[in-house]
Amino acid sequence: xxxxxxxxxxxVGTNKVSSILARVGSEGELKILGTGISPCYGVQKGxxxxxxxxxxxxxxxxxxxxxxxxxxxxxxxxxxxxxNHITCMNTKDTLRNSEYVDGLTAQHLSELMKASLPDIDASxxxxxxxxxxxxxxxxxGVRNPFGLHANDVQVESHVVTGDATIIKNTxxxxxxxxxxxxxxxxxxxxxxxxxxxxxxREMGAVLVDIGAGTSDICIYKYGSPWxxxxxxxxxxxxxxxxxxxxxxxxxxAEEIKVKWGHAFPExxxxxxxxxxxxxxxxxxxxxxxxxxxxxxxxxxxxxxKLIMLRVSQSGLRQLPNGGLVITGGTSELQxxxxxxxxxxxxPVRIANPSGIAGLPTQLQKPxxxxxxxxxxxxxxxxxxSRAYRERDRYNAGYRSLLNRLGxxxxxxxxx
Numbered sequence: 001x002x003x004x005x006x007x008x009x010x011x012v013g014t015n016k017v018s019s020i021l022a023r024v025g026s027e028g029e030l031k032i033l034g035t036g037i038s039p040c041y042g043v044q045k046g047x048x049x050x051x052x053x054x055x056x057x058x059x060x061x062x063x064x065x066x067x068x069x070x071x072x073x074x075x076x077x078x079x080x081x082x083x084n085h086i087t088c089m090n091t092k093d094t095l096r097n098s099e100y101v102d103g104l105t106a107q108h109l110s111e112l113m114k115a116s117l118p119d120i121d122a123s124x125x126x127x128x129x130x131x132x133x134x135x136x137x138x139x140x141g142v143r144n145p146f147g148l149h150a151n152d153v154q155v156e157s158h159v160v161t162g163d164a165t166i167i168k169n170t171x172x173x174x175x176x177x178x179x180x181x182x183x184x185x186x187x188x189x190x191x192x193x194x195x196x197x198x199x200x201r202e203m204g205a206v207l208v209d210i211g212a213g214t215s216d217i218c219i220y221k222y223g224s225p226w227x228x229x230x231x232x233x234x235x236x237x238x239x240x241x242x243x244x245x246x247x248x249x250x251x252x253a254e255e256i257k258v259k260w261g262h263a264f265p266e267x268x269x270x271x272x273x274x275x276x277x278x279x280x281x282x283x284x285x286x287x288x289x290x291x292x293x294x295x296x297x298x299x300x301x302x303x304x305k306l307i308m309l310r311v312s313q314s315g316l317r318q319l320p321n322g323g324l325v326i327t328g329g330t331s332e333l334q335x336x337x338x339x340x341x342x343x344x345x346x347p348v349r350i351a352n353p354s355g356i357a358g359l360p361t362q363l364q365k366p367x368x369x370x371x372x373x374x375x376x377x378x379x380x381x382x383x384x385s386r387a388y389r390e391r392d393r394y395n396a397g398y399r400s401l402l403n404r405l406g407x408x409x410x411x412x413x414x415x
Contacts, residue, residue: 046083
């Protein structure tokens with residue numbers, strides 16, 4: 001009988017660190033054991049700027065997640081990563097061999113994936129190598145060629161890379177909390193794990209996680225990730241604009257944005273008013289809510305334009321049939337869906353995390369999609385090694401593929 005296994009996920013964001021602890025039982029049942037959220041002030045646009053501040057936030061979030069099961073349960077975590085240092089490329093390579101008379105094996109496919117890895121300089125690390133599809137003897141669209149007889153096999157892979165120094169600092173910060181890092185997961189990919197439906201993946205969809213400091217993009221085609229990018233703007237820009245417009249501190253502007261902010265001012269009643277609290281001895285003020293929302297509207301439009309510019313740079317001429325799926329804390333901004341629909345067209349959905357049966361209500365919030373998705377990723381990719389212990393170009397993405405193929409090979413051999 002299989003033993004119980006614990007999994008922990010950590011999402012390091014600009015404003016907060018979120019953690020989730022789960023247990024998978026001997027029969028495969030999953031139970032969420034705890035969650036933790038801690039304010040974080042040491043991250044700027046996905047980059048760790050203060051190891052001590054982020055370390056404190058991670059330790060606090062992990063401690064809160066363990067409060068009902070006892071400290072020491074979490075020995076390693078899967079962690080998310082974002083920032084405009086994240087880049088992607090799609091690569092292709094072909095193996096030509098007349099010796100596949102017994103069918104393609106895990107070794108053949110691993111050799112093919114190794115050949116498809118791009119050459120990257122020492123300043124970058126490969127985070128993910130994900131097969132998009134295979135072409136077998138001219139037949140394209142093959143999802144899994146394992147066991148097929150073939151002469152020529154081509155793979156197209158989606159490769160996600162990140163800045164090696166930023167990755168190293170992220171890992172170092174988390175490990176300072178006396179836990180290991182199993183692997184890092186690109187936040188856009190993590191959020192897609194938690195929000196996209198199977199149909200959306202197959203039809204093609206654009207997933208955008210709009211957080212406080214970054215907007216993470218992950219485009220799916222043919223059921224697989226096809227494009228990844230990060231726009232270094234998010235909800236904190238809205239808050240800063242509001243802080244300047246209202247002449248109030250940032251924290252107060254954030255509270256006002258959450259309670260009264262609206263991305264589509266025309267939907268707000270013309271006579272609706274908002275009381276602005278006293279600041280530094282100045283009297284309270286009353287302002288029109290529509291006027292308050294105007295800078296939010298303008299900045300949100302700008303962010304959407306930047307996001308769609310990246311989407312167009314991917315090569316897409318229009319939104320895929322699965323539409324645009326928006327998640328992340330900023331997606332809860334009132335009027336956002338209406339603004340997007342009016343400006344972009346096509347289906348638009350504001351997504352809460354799902355993908356786990358019986359997910360607790362407190363985790364069903366757009367701001368926790370990356371945390372939930374990181375947990376799902378960790379469970380799906382259990383046992384896959386991490387890139388950051390040695391410097392070679394065949395790192396996490398490639399070794400994880402070898403592990404998956406190896407497990408397939410073992411299962412076949414044991415039949």
